[in-house]
Amino acid sequence: MTGEPIDLHGALATFEQLWSPRIVTQMNDYDIRVAKVAGEHVWHSHEHTDEFFLVLDGELSIALREADAERTVVLGKGSVFVVPRGVEHKPSAAGGASILMFEPTGTSTVGDRHDPVPGHVDATTGHTLG
Amino acid sequence: MTGEPIDLHGALATFEQLWSPRIVTQMNDYDIRVAKVAGEHVWHSHEHTDEFFLVLDGELSIALREADAERTVVLGKGSVFVVPRGVEHKPSAAGGASILMFEPTGTSTVGDRHDPVPGHVDATTGHTLG
Numbered sequence: 460m461t462g463e464p465i466d467l468h469g470a471l472a473t474f475e476q477l478w479s480p481r482i483v484t485q486m487n488d489y490d491i492r493v494a495k496v497a498g499e500h501v502w503h504s505h506e507h508t509d510e511f512f513l514v515l516d517g518e519l520s521i522a523l524r525e526a527d528a529e530r531t532v533v534l535g536k537g538s539v540f541v542v543p544r545g546v547e548h549k550p551s552a553a554g555g556a557s558i559l560m561f562e563p564t565g566t567s568t569v570g571d572r573h574d575p576v577p578g579h580v581d582a583t584t585g586h587t588l589g
Numbered sequence: 590m591t592g593e594p595i596d597l598h599g600a601l602a603t604f605e606q607l608w609s610p611r612i613v614t615q616m617n618d619y620d621i622r623v624a625k626v627a628g629e630h631v632w633h634s635h636e637h638t639d640e641f642f643l644v645l646d647g648e649l650s651i652a653l654r655e656a657d658a659e660r661t662v663v664l665g666k667g668s669v670f671v672v673p674r675g676v677e678h679k680p681s682a683a684g685g686a687s688i689l690m691f692e693p694t695g696t697s698t699v700g701d702r703h704d705p706v707p708g709h710v711d712a713t714t715g716h717t718l719g
Contacts, residue, residue, distance in 0.1 A: 468667050
């Protein structure tokens with residue numbers, strides 16, 4: 460028995476907490492998560508997995524520390540980006556955004572290495588919906 | 590060195606072929622693919638992987654053969670669905686749709702078991718963009 464389709468905007472309407480991803484469904488050993496974000500997340504990296512972002516609404520910036528240089532990519536609505544494993548990154552959204560993420564089940568929102576986690580950032584492996 | 594964000598609608602604008610997914614990016618050993626679809630695909634199943642669908646535009650139906658029963662789920666724009674491994678399914682889109690799929694690199698569009706593949710269906714593991 461399989462499930463039912465899930466409307467992402469309906470899923471996003473069920474919670475308000477920022478930087479606190481909800482797991483909308485799973486495939487194989489991966490989660491599909493959605494999150495509402497605004498302001499700044501925290502510098503962190505995932506040693507063992509890439510991280511996929513899709514912007515559903517708003518605009519997401521991702522600051523990246525590559526080799527010796529730092530740069531920021533900006534994703535508008537409908538844009539995707541993959542942060543490679545091991546690359547320190549800090550998502551932010553000055554005007555707010557809703558995003559979809561794809562990552563292995565159990566992946567922490569603050570990665571394996573991170574700066575001190577500010578109070579507004581939820582260090583979690585994702586919450587169930589509803 | 591990482592890449593640049595990819596706008597999915599821009600990616601979709603680079604091709605017209607139906608039922609012929611383009612790989613927009615990869616994470617770990619997975620592809621993120623987009624496809625334009627209209628009419629009917631073919632009954633098939635993937636023995637070793639679930640398959641994730643997100644509707645970017647239009648409406649996608651997925652007929653499913655579960656146990657002894659057949660049913661069809663309908664995904665509007667912004668809805669997601671996961672077809673579990675081993676479940677025979679046939680996507681269709683009477684009015685056309687653009688979709689995003691997430692699946693292991695090397696996964697065939699017609700699965701491991703399938704009905705005869707009609708000429709309008711591209712049996713592929715995905716094409717590169719552009």
